[in-house]
Amino acid sequence: MAGKIVNGVNVDALAETIEAIKKDPEIAAFKFRVKNTWRNGTQNHATIQGFYGAKEEHPDRKARLDYDIDEPPVLMGEDKGPNPVEFLLVGLSGCITTAFVANAAARGIVIHSLEAELEGDLDIRGFLDLDKDVPPGYKEIRFRFTIDADATEEELQELAQYARDHSPVASTIMRATPVTVSLAGR
16 A cells, blocks of 8 residues: 555555544454463463454464563573563553654654663562562653654654553553453363
């Protein structure tokens, strides 16, 4: 599909998608899936293959996506991959960056370069159940963009806030999405 490209985003296709969703909101319903297999110790292997979206099942991506998950040695792992809370930062970085870039494109703002750095504070006493007053998750996550773009500082600040406020990953973290855990076949 040809169209106007800004920052690698087809803004004409983006506008068409938005109009299609306005006419049929069911197009916007997606289900993403991950299969995780424990390997040994703190090692896991996650696989992503299909998803549901735009009113149909998408069983196969161009390539199956595989990720190794582990902990560093100080947390009883062998450092064979990022740990789960690092993957959360990866997801957050990609989601807010994507929202920023797509929104800049829709506004006609050209980005020459963009980097994001994230840092999160976590106290493992919560994970180890050593202190009931310490939550097991991040206490704070800081996200900092370094951007070269054809925009004013005010426009970039507005885009950064918009990206945070409309990022599905940031929203999931900030609004405490319910998580259910069950056992298969039990």
